Amino acid sequence: MKTLLTILLASSLVAAAGAREVKLLNVSYDPTRELYQEYNAAFAKYWKAKTGDDVMISQSHGGSGKQAQSVINGLEADVVTLALAYDIDAIARQGKLLPADWQKRLPDNSTPYTSTIVFLVRKGNPKHIKDWDDLAKPGVSVITPNPKTSGGARWTFLAAYAYALATYGQDDAKSLDFVTRLYKNVPVLDSGARGSTITFAQRGIGDVLLAWENEAHLALKEFGADKFEIVSPSLSIRAEPPVAMVDKNAKRHGTLAVAQAYLEYLYSDEGQEIAAKNFYRPRSRKIAARYANQFNPVKLVTIGEEFGGWEKAQQRFFSDGGVFDHIYQP
Amino acid sequence: MSRIGESNKTNMKLNQLILAAVVGVLFVFPAWAADDSATNSSEAAEIEALKKQVQELDQKVRALERQRESEQEAAANTNQEQIQELDQKVRILARQHELDQEDAAAAAKTRPRLKLDASGFTLSSADTNFVISLQGVLQEDSRTFFADHNIANSGFLLRRARPIISGTVFRDFDFNFTPDFGGNTAQIVDAYLNYRYRPELQLEAGKFKSPVGLEHLVADRNTLFNERSLVTDLMPNRDLGVELHGDLFGGAVSYAAGIFNGAPDYNGTTVNADSDNDKAFAGRLFFQPWKTSDVDWLRGLGFGAGGSYESDRNGASGLTPGYTTDGQQKFFVYTNGIAANGQHWRISPQGYYYYGPFGILGEYVISDQQVSRTTAPLTSADLQHTAWEVAASWVLTGEDASYNSAVTPRHPFDPRAGHWGAWQVVGRYEELDIDNSAFPTFASSTASASSAHAWSAGLNWYLNRNVRVNASFSHTVFSGYTGTSPAVPAQTENVFFTRIQLAF
Numbered sequence: 001m002k003t004l005l006t007i008l009l010a011s012s013l014v015a016a017a018g019a020r021e022v023k024l025l026n027v028s029y030d031p032t033r034e035l036y037q038e039y040n041a042a043f044a045k046y047w048k049a050k051t052g053d054d055v056m057i058s059q060s061h062g063g064s065g066k067q068a069q070s071v072i073n074g075l076e077a078d079v080v081t082l083a084l085a086y087d088i089d090a091i092a093r094q095g096k097l098l099p100a101d102w103q104k105r106l107p108d109n110s111t112p113y114t115s116t117i118v119f120l121v122r123k124g125n126p127k128h129i130k131d132w133d134d135l136a137k138p139g140v141s142v143i144t145p146n147p148k149t150s151g152g153a154r155w156t157f158l159a160a161y162a163y164a165l166a167t168y169g170q171d172d173a174k175s176l177d178f179v180t181r182l183y184k185n186v187p188v189l190d191s192g193a194r195g196s197t198i199t200f201a202q203r204g205i206g207d208v209l210l211a212w213e214n215e216a217h218l219a220l221k222e223f224g225a226d227k228f229e230i231v232s233p234s235l236s237i238r239a240e241p242p243v244a245m246v247d248k249n250a251k252r253h254g255t256l257a258v259a260q261a262y263l264e265y266l267y268s269d270e271g272q273e274i275a276a277k278n279f280y281r282p283r284s285r286k287i288a289a290r291y292a293n294q295f296n297p298v299k300l301v302t303i304g305e306e307f308g309g310w311e312k313a314q315q316r317f318f319s320d321g322g323v324f325d326h327i328y329q330p
Numbered sequence: 331m332s333r334i335g336e337s338n339k340t341n342m343k344l345n346q347l348i349l350a351a352v353v354g355v356l357f358v359f360p361a362w363a364a365d366d367s368a369t370n371s372s373e374a375a376e377i378e379a380l381k382k383q384v385q386e387l388d389q390k391v392r393a394l395e396r397q398r399e400s401e402q403e404a405a406a407n408t409n410q411e412q413i414q415e416l417d418q419k420v421r422i423l424a425r426q427h428e429l430d431q432e433d434a435a436a437a438a439k440t441r442p443r444l445k446l447d448a449s450g451f452t453l454s455s456a457d458t459n460f461v462i463s464l465q466g467v468l469q470e471d472s473r474t475f476f477a478d479h480n481i482a483n484s485g486f487l488l489r490r491a492r493p494i495i496s497g498t499v500f501r502d503f504d505f506n507f508t509p510d511f512g513g514n515t516a517q518i519v520d521a522y523l524n525y526r527y528r529p530e531l532q533l534e535a536g537k538f539k540s541p542v543g544l545e546h547l548v549a550d551r552n553t554l555f556n557e558r559s560l561v562t563d564l565m566p567n568r569d570l571g572v573e574l575h576g577d578l579f580g581g582a583v584s585y586a587a588g589i590f591n592g593a594p595d596y597n598g599t600t601v602n603a604d605s606d607n608d609k610a611f612a613g614r615l616f617f618q619p620w621k622t623s624d625v626d627w628l629r630g631l632g633f634g635a636g637g638s639y640e641s642d643r644n645g646a647s648g649l650t651p652g653y654t655t656d657g658q659q660k661f662f663v664y665t666n667g668i669a670a671n672g673q674h675w676r677i678s679p680q681g682y683y684y685y686g687p688f689g690i691l692g693e694y695v696i697s698d699q700q701v702s703r704t705t706a707p708l709t710s711a712d713l714q715h716t717a718w719e720v721a722a723s724w725v726l727t728g729e730d731a732s733y734n735s736a737v738t739p740r741h742p743f744d745p746r747a748g749h750w751g752a753w754q755v756v757g758r759y760e761e762l763d764i765d766n767s768a769f770p771t772f773a774s775s776t777a778s779a780s781s782a783h784a785w786s787a788g789l790n791w792y793l794n795r796n797v798r799v800n801a802s803f804s805h806t807v808f809s810g811y812t813g814t815s816p817a818v819p820a821q822t823e824n825v826f827f828t829r830i831q832l833a834f
Contacts, residue, residue, distance in 0.1 A: 141418065187422045190429060203428075205421045 083151020672700025780810025
């Protein structure tokens with residue numbers, strides 16, 4: 001009986017080992033579809049050349065917060081590439097699927113590329129939107145996703161708040177009033193950045209879309225520069241979308257090595273170049289210099305400096321009963 | 331519109347006024363030129379005044395025209411803005427509706443699903459990783475014995491009354507808990523957990539049917555007759571143990587191998603614990619080579635063999651309580667003071683063939699067991715009992731027959747619509763031979779028969795997937811009985827069965 005069991009189990013293992021096909025699931029946020037489609041192909045080629053193994057990479061996209069919750073609830077991601085560190089912290093804290101200090105495992109706080117928030121307006125900028133204060137004026141319709149579910153929307157909210165603090169001399173009450181007026185101009189809240197792009201660009205709603213910089217550029221590429229134009233505000237936020245291996249899942253799937261290599265390769269010249277081509281700001285100075293022309297110079301604040309990190313920002317602004325719940329009435 | 335109309339009217343009046351003034355000037359001026367020079371200076375002043383008036387009128391006309399144009403422009407702009415505003419509102423509402431639908435679809439994906447149909451009541455998580463089902467089997471039978479000299483009791487009986495709770499947890503772990511409140515003894519018939527690593531490799535643990543007999547492995551709700559054949563008398567019933575099993579090559583090969591407590595030849599009342607250290611090994615290999623092929627007439631062919639082995643050490647628990655007829659009367663029992671002592675093995679070649687409404691099933695079994703007397707004369711023997719059966723069926727209404735699933739009527743019973751369900755005729759021949767060495771040391775020919783031969787015929791009516799009515803007749807003859815007092819094997823057993831079954 002024991003022998004039979006051993007033989008059957010061994011047969012299964014031998015069969016699995018012989019397949020030489022590795023499967024990887026990357027659970028990401030909304031606007032990274034195009035980036036990872038291109039990157040996955042490049043990495044698969046690199047991994048095949050290095051190890052001889054075929055790697056099949058599946059992608060899952062959605063609002064960053066929702067995606068994190070899915071992983072916590074059992075979506076078996078080998079790696080996560082989300083919009084903000086807080087969402088991966090939640091996976092570490094609630095799901096216990098990776099160590100709490102995950103962000104120290106890769107360079108630049110595990111953020112191989114950065115981005116920021118810009119405005120996408122209709123061609124000719126008929127509402128003359130130049131900066132954040134234009135968004136709070138009556139009669140301006142603003143499209144942005146829901147900060148409760150979208151990482152990009154949280155970056156957007158904080159960018160607007162940072163602008164208000166700078167404009168009103170760090171006056172919290174006035175800043176709150178500013179973002180309240182701004183969000184009164186938001187007629188529809190999508191759950192993710194890609195949904196908001198559809199609302200603005202395809203459904204023709206609103207005067208301005210508050211978008212990831214890469215998403216705004218992709219919209220121009222997809223829908224035509226004759227329809228929209230990008231406006232960079234005077235101040236925005238340095239959005240740092242981090243990446244991490246989900247240790248427990250990868251260990252169970254036997255994909256630890258390939259998952260680690262997948263993330264590390266994002267820092268390679270090829271990985272950085274693909275990020276830049278997809279309008280993410282690369283960390284590599286060499287690649288950044290090569291693509292400098294496609295990124296407008298914007299004064300950028302950071303989450304740490306301005307808000308004391310994600311933990312504090314999340315608690316104050318986006319937790320249930322937090323600032324956003326008070327200022328936004330659908 | 332009314333403002334524009336008024337403006338037009340005003341404009342027309344002014345135009346007429348200007349025209350009259352100009353015409354007046356043209357007529358007056360030549361007459362005035364003919365007058366003498368004394369009046370020249372006053373007339374010139376008058377002309378100048380008229381010119382001024384004309385200019386003023388002209389300016390007024392132009393101002394009114396500009397006013398009219400700006401009013402028209404403002405009205406057009408207002409209309410355009412209103413249209414744009416309405417357009418935005420409609421778009422926002424449409425998008426909001428779209429998002430609501432997306433949210434509803436997303437929520438539906440995570441909402442547990444509730445299902446109630448002919449398969450029972452099922453509650454499952456949206457991803458089906460967690461499922462719980464409530465099913466049941468209820469069988470009310472009647473047995474009517476003919477010319478039995480009051481040996482057997484005719485009457486109605488609740489043959490089976492089983493609520494079945496089954497399901498899945500964490501996608502790969504199936505469970506089943508089935509108590510039975512039928513008959514006179516409540517018992518747990520099935521209680522097991524099955525881990526499905528993949529279809530080819532599954533591990534089952536708990537109490538369930540030993541993987542030996544072909545007819546025995548048919549679910550109780552799907553048997554052709556009310557009672558299983560004499561072959562099942564020599565098979566182990568449900569047992570406690572662990573079994574590795576699976577289907578290979580898309581089900582073309584099925585295997586099962588397990589270690590169990592060990593069960594005697596068929597005992598209707600199963601136990602939940604073991605009273606000895608002896609363990610049994612049971613297994614089965616079954617082939618359906620054309621199961622997934624396109625050759626229709628070969629697809630339903632299956633054959634294989636089951637078997638078991640155990641070594642009993644002088645225990646009564648390994649010994650059958652007796653072999654029973656179709657009418658569930660004991661026609662063979664060991665005499666008192668006999669124990670299972672030594673090896674007990676079974677081998678059962680078996681097979682079936684199903685094609686359309688036709689089905690035939692056959693199996694043969696040898697149950698070889700070493701027994702000892704525990705009282706004088708102390709002696710042992712290796713007894714080899716054998717049995718075989720052939721059972722055939724034909725669905726008169728044309729529905730497909732199969733090995734282990736009920737006939738599904740094309741037209742469930744509904745007399746108002748002229749539908750009468752499905753009808754199936756069934757027949758069976760069976761024999762069981764006791765090893766002659768059993769007599770007289772281990773069994774008495776005045777209490778037991780040395781063999782039984784039986785044939786049965788019946789009609790099954792499937793009203794729908796859940797309700798079934800059976801009627802059958804069974805005729806059993808015995809040999810080797812030498813007693814004179816009325817006993818089961820003293821006369822032929824003729825019994826008429828009926829059953830009303832609810833199974834879901």
